[in-house]
Amino acid sequence: MRSWNFTAGPCTLPLEVMEKAQREFLDYEGMGAGVIEISHRSPQFDAVAKGSEKRLRSLMDIPDNYKVIFLQSGGRGEFAAVPLNLMPEGGLADYFVTGHWSRCAYKECDERFGRAVLHECAPKDASGIVSIDYSKMQVTPGASYAYICFNETVNGIEFNKIPDTGDVPLVADMSSDILTQKVDVSKFGAIIFGVQKNVAPAGLVIAIVREDLIGHARKYCPSILDWKVMSEHDSLFNTPCVFSWYMADLVFRWIESIGGVAELERRNAEKSKLLYDFIDSSDFYRNNIAKDSRSRVNVVFNLKDEALNAEFLKEAAARHFIGLKGHKVLGGMRASLYNAMSIEGVKALIEFLRDFERAHA
Amino acid sequence: MRSWNFTAGPCTLPLEVMEKAQREFLDYEGMGAGVIEISHRSPQFDAVAKGSEKRLRSLMDIPDNYKVIFLQSGGRGEFAAVPLNLMPEGGLADYFVTGHWSRCAYKECDERFGRAVLHECAPKDASGIVSIDYSKMQVTPGASYAYICFNETVNGIEFNKIPDTGDVPLVADMSSDILTQKVDVSKFGAIIFGVQKNVAPAGLVIAIVREDLIGHARKYCPSILDWKVMSEHDSLFNTPCVFSWYMADLVFRWIESIGGVAELERRNAEKSKLLYDFIDSSDFYRNNIAKDSRSRVNVVFNLKDEALNAEFLKEAAARHFIGLKGHKVLGGMRASLYNAMSIEGVKALIEFLRDFERAHA
Numbered sequence: 001m002r003s004w005n006f007t008a009g010p011c012t013l014p015l016e017v018m019e020k021a022q023r024e025f026l027d028y029e030g031m032g033a034g035v036i037e038i039s040h041r042s043p044q045f046d047a048v049a050k051g052s053e054k055r056l057r058s059l060m061d062i063p064d065n066y067k068v069i070f071l072q073s074g075g076r077g078e079f080a081a082v083p084l085n086l087m088p089e090g091g092l093a094d095y096f097v098t099g100h101w102s103r104c105a106y107k108e109c110d111e112r113f114g115r116a117v118l119h120e121c122a123p124k125d126a127s128g129i130v131s132i133d134y135s136k137m138q139v140t141p142g143a144s145y146a147y148i149c150f151n152e153t154v155n156g157i158e159f160n161k162i163p164d165t166g167d168v169p170l171v172a173d174m175s176s177d178i179l180t181q182k183v184d185v186s187k188f189g190a191i192i193f194g195v196q197k198n199v200a201p202a203g204l205v206i207a208i209v210r211e212d213l214i215g216h217a218r219k220y221c222p223s224i225l226d227w228k229v230m231s232e233h234d235s236l237f238n239t240p241c242v243f244s245w246y247m248a249d250l251v252f253r254w255i256e257s258i259g260g261v262a263e264l265e266r267r268n269a270e271k272s273k274l275l276y277d278f279i280d281s282s283d284f285y286r287n288n289i290a291k292d293s294r295s296r297v298n299v300v301f302n303l304k305d306e307a308l309n310a311e312f313l314k315e316a317a318a319r320h321f322i323g324l325k326g327h328k329v330l331g332g333m334r335a336s337l338y339n340a341m342s343i344e345g346v347k348a349l350i351e352f353l354r355d356f357e358r359a360h361a
Numbered sequence: 362m363r364s365w366n367f368t369a370g371p372c373t374l375p376l377e378v379m380e381k382a383q384r385e386f387l388d389y390e391g392m393g394a395g396v397i398e399i400s401h402r403s404p405q406f407d408a409v410a411k412g413s414e415k416r417l418r419s420l421m422d423i424p425d426n427y428k429v430i431f432l433q434s435g436g437r438g439e440f441a442a443v444p445l446n447l448m449p450e451g452g453l454a455d456y457f458v459t460g461h462w463s464r465c466a467y468k469e470c471d472e473r474f475g476r477a478v479l480h481e482c483a484p485k486d487a488s489g490i491v492s493i494d495y496s497k498m499q500v501t502p503g504a505s506y507a508y509i510c511f512n513e514t515v516n517g518i519e520f521n522k523i524p525d526t527g528d529v530p531l532v533a534d535m536s537s538d539i540l541t542q543k544v545d546v547s548k549f550g551a552i553i554f555g556v557q558k559n560v561a562p563a564g565l566v567i568a569i570v571r572e573d574l575i576g577h578a579r580k581y582c583p584s585i586l587d588w589k590v591m592s593e594h595d596s597l598f599n600t601p602c603v604f605s606w607y608m609a610d611l612v613f614r615w616i617e618s619i620g621g622v623a624e625l626e627r628r629n630a631e632k633s634k635l636l637y638d639f640i641d642s643s644d645f646y647r648n649n650i651a652k653d654s655r656s657r658v659n660v661v662f663n664l665k666d667e668a669l670n671a672e673f674l675k676e677a678a679a680r681h682f683i684g685l686k687g688h689k690v691l692g693g694m695r696a697s698l699y700n701a702m703s704i705e706g707v708k709a710l711i712e713f714l715r716d717f718e719r720a721h722a
Contacts, residue, residue, distance in 0.1 A: 010603055027363075039369070077433075077583060079584075202601065203605065223437055322392065322394060328402075
């Protein structure tokens, strides 16, 4: 049987997509070879590359003056690509830090490429509740860009609005909430996301970049991180991660088939409401994120008695739940409710949480 | 049926490996999830990561004072990583260019990171025969490293010995001939290879680096290209390309099962001899690489009447041969005989070549 897979990424993918990929694994479109065994310059793979971009543009309503670039540097690679492409030597940029990953992006820039201005934007109040403070998101004069992580996978914190940075391009890492809700792309200078949460197996990162921000890379920017080089070659400057790209295309088709991003937004709101409502109603579990800052896709929670953590994970495993252990930097538990997680999965999790509470309260 | 797949990469993989991956695609080791759906920090994936490194070390007899680093920048990313890790600001390095990919590596360095000294080492003689000229491989005083591409995939040229660069570390791109023959790793400062020829689907590049060469990266080297950062984190600094890594481990196991690199070396010598002997015996096909410089894994050839190229590819496709078209920069034809290509495949190709010659000579 399939487990209920709440892993934070790499993570569960739609079953239909997994089954299709399995079926045609040895023979893609009658070629007598798998899609991972054919040239990335073949007509068959070209259809994957071009088709996936077209589908993503349609699903996200990406304006024509944005390039969509498929890369294989990982999210961490784009943490370097952002300053390398957008910040001139001696420049500065604002980092609105709300958790682990925006802090990592800040460090990548600050230690290597120039002045990164740190804004701590997710303070904890006296009762231990964390919330996003948008009033702290003030741009510094001369900033090349302002950087945010729209959803903090580790911390379970998500923006519920887009900060206004005026003429300073806003760059957002949306690795964990891309395609989980409608987003107005035109409000951003660049959106970057690793595919390994809502799109495909790890190995691909996609950058959606406003055209006027392309072509300013530093002299020593490696080609594979230079958005101009990569976009001019239609993301085929070097051999891409063909399997992740193919799987992304299958997932984009799956999203189309179920009603697009609007339907996923509806499902994700329902799933997260079910789980947060249960946690809030319980004295046994707790979540310390302010309601208006909670992630819809990464629900972090703690057992009030943390001595029960090991027993909790053991009983969860016995009931076919995997991936509930929180990130090492935060501890506790985390349930990731990405697009491929069904409402049934969330209901099953709540049933387990209730049973565990009854047995151990 | 499976095609006879002579594609230069991504390319054919061992059928047993493909079938195993297909079988367990939805359920890896009873987890109720595919290997692409589980955390890269899970015990199950940790076994893949550690096991694959151990197997590669054993297959290649990698000395203990070398690190093995799994990265996802692609070969092109490592073209930047080499100078970023090995050449100080204002330094220089020697590039012994024998074809397309060593020239690309040269350009990546020369245009971005410092002085790359170009040595043209594959001259063409008056009769049009290309050969590697080892006498031109003289290091420049002060060079941080000397760079070679051990097998030029596009040009069908391969080193048949390791040039002596004295104390200057020799860096080799072995993307297309890694694990196809025994290599004395201790002669190299670093060996880099993309996996998409002999190891796994595209998305992973492996660097084997002598320890004393690690830890000297430039300040602005992106973390994902910094061998020190990546090796200190056991190649799990960021989410790796889990599927390619898993497939690499399966291929390493397959190599062990058939008798190791020595057996592959024997098979590859036999395969390439069969094909070159046929081409040399024919007046209809030709190969213009000197015998001592010919690649054992990428056999480039031309029809003497190039007007027949389209018909050749059409008839090849009808007989289930794919990937025979040469690289766009060179034209002509190319048959890649990587580890997963069987002797039967090569014999079938020769039969087709003979039939086509009979019909069109």
